[in-house]
Amino acid sequence: MSDSLPPEATGLLTVDLAALAANWKSLKKRAGGANCAAVVKADAYGVGLEQATQALAKAGAETFFVATFDEAARLRTLLPTVTIYLLNGLNAGSAESVCGIDVRPVLGSMEEIDEWEAHADASGEEAPAAIHIDTGMNRHGITLAEAEALAPRLVTEEITFTPTLVMSHLACADEPEHALNRVQIDAFSSIIKKFPGVPASLCNSAGLLAFPEAHFDLVRPGIALYGGRALNAGENPMQPVVKLEARIVTIRDAKAGTSVGYGARLHLRRDSRLAIISAGYADGIFRAAGSSDNKKGAEALVADIRCPLAGRISMDLIAIDITDVPPDQIRRGDLVTLIGDSISVDDLAGHARTIGYEVLTSLGRRWKRIYHE
Numbered sequence: 288m289s290d291s292l293p294p295e296a297t298g299l300l301t302v303d304l305a306a307l308a309a310n311w312k313s314l315k316k317r318a319g320g321a322n323c324a325a326v327v328k329a330d331a332y333g334v335g336l337e338q339a340t341q342a343l344a345k346a347g348a349e350t351f352f353v354a355t356f357d358e359a360a361r362l363r364t365l366l367p368t369v370t371i372y373l374l375n376g377l378n379a380g381s382a383e384s385v386c387g388i389d390v391r392p393v394l395g396s397m398e399e400i401d402e403w404e405a406h407a408d409a410s411g412e413e414a415p416a417a418i419h420i421d422t423g424m425n426r427h428g429i430t431l432a433e434a435e436a437l438a439p440r441l442v443t444e445e446i447t448f449t450p451t452l453v454m455s456h457l458a459c460a461d462e463p464e465h466a467l468n469r470v471q472i473d474a475f476s477s478i479i480k481k482f483p484g485v486p487a488s489l490c491n492s493a494g495l496l497a498f499p500e501a502h503f504d505l506v507r508p509g510i511a512l513y514g515g516r517a518l519n520a521g522e523n524p525m526q527p528v529v530k531l532e533a534r535i536v537t538i539r540d541a542k543a544g545t546s547v548g549y550g551a552r553l554h555l556r557r558d559s560r561l562a563i564i565s566a567g568y569a570d571g572i573f574r575a576a577g578s579s580d581n582k583k584g585a586e587a588l589v590a591d592i593r594c595p596l597a598g599r600i601s602m603d604l605i606a607i608d609i610t611d612v613p614p615d616q617i618r619r620g621d622l623v624t625l626i627g628d629s630i631s632v633d634d635l636a637g638h639a640r641t642i643g644y645e646v647l648t649s650l651g652r653r654w655k656r657i658y659h660e
């Protein structure tokens with residue numbers, strides 16, 4: 288593996304764009320009659336907006352969701368004709384710029400709706416936009432009462448902008464048994480009846496997988512595209528997309544009873560061999576994934592053997608206990624695998640008491656990125 292990496296480079300992030308495309312196609316199939324968008328916010332969950340969206344568009348995706356205006360602008364330059372929704376809505380005073388790049392804001396408050404309407408009125412533009420209705424998350428979206436009051440104005444065509452989507456977002460879809468799912472699905476099913484003719488969308492990845500009855504007209508998967516786990520329980524049906532490998536900068540012997548790393552929180556129980564790799568928390572390998580005398584940490588694959596991270600994770604370096612790896616199978620300069628093969632992004636996340644989403648979006652800029660078509 289080390290041949291694919293220039294000798295100066297320290298870590299390798301390989302993105303499998305074929306797996307990304309295959310994941311989108313398999314989710315589209317699961318969506319049945321509904322359209323399947325692609326959520327590409329946060330630099331396409333850290334894998335790279337440009338590369339990911341080109342691959343997704345080639346696979347057939349026509350509708351994309353981003354979070355911020357900058358992401359929308361980057362995407363618009365890349366894909367001049369696709370539909371782009373701006374999840375975080377309309378920043379005050381930004382209507383003209385948003386319209387200018389042909390992006391549809393997801394309007395999440397009456398203030399945003401009023402501002403978008405005023406812009407549509409003044410400019411005479413069609414001003415397409417999504418209306419986000421909060422069905423139980425208290426985050427983004429107008430209330431059900433506000434939606435009820437707004438709906439008649441839409442039916443009588445009094446509204447000056449063009450609602451192209453009415454949507455909501457599930458708070459607990461990763462736990463399909465959670466009672467709030469049913470509450471939200473029911474509330475959404477009733478409120479959209481007041482918006483006849485406007486396509487409806489409720490499901491993220493987990494909702495798509497767990498609630499076929501709630502796909503409505505458009506599903507909005509994000510994490511599942513990137514191979515991350517959407518549902519807390521059961522098998523993850525998606526193909527992994529990200530592989531993460533880091534370079535061994537040195538291999539050293541260390542005596543039983545001595546400690547490893549900052550804080551001296553891990554003491555070696557036997558004479559050990561340590562591989563020190565050039566990756567750390569500045570590269571998104573969270574400090575919480577380190578180990579101590581009382582806590583097991585994450586693992587890395589070293590010559591195909593699972594080896595524990597030893598001691599605290601530093602900003603730029605991590606120690607790995609490679610005592611169990613035959614010495615002739617590993618040397619300075621080799622790569623070890625932090626994510627990939629039998630270690631999923633969610634395995635690493637779990638050791639840091641977080642979720643795959645946070646690991647992917649935190650990977651940072653120091654990895655040398657390689658894209659496989």
Ligand SMILES: *Cc1c(COP(=O)(O)O)cnc(C)c1O
Pocket residue numbers: 326328374455456490491492493507508509510511517
């Ligand atoms: C991020 C996001 C999604 C995608 O969620 P995943 O869990 O990554 O599939 C869908 N809809 C909204 C409103 C989002 O914010």
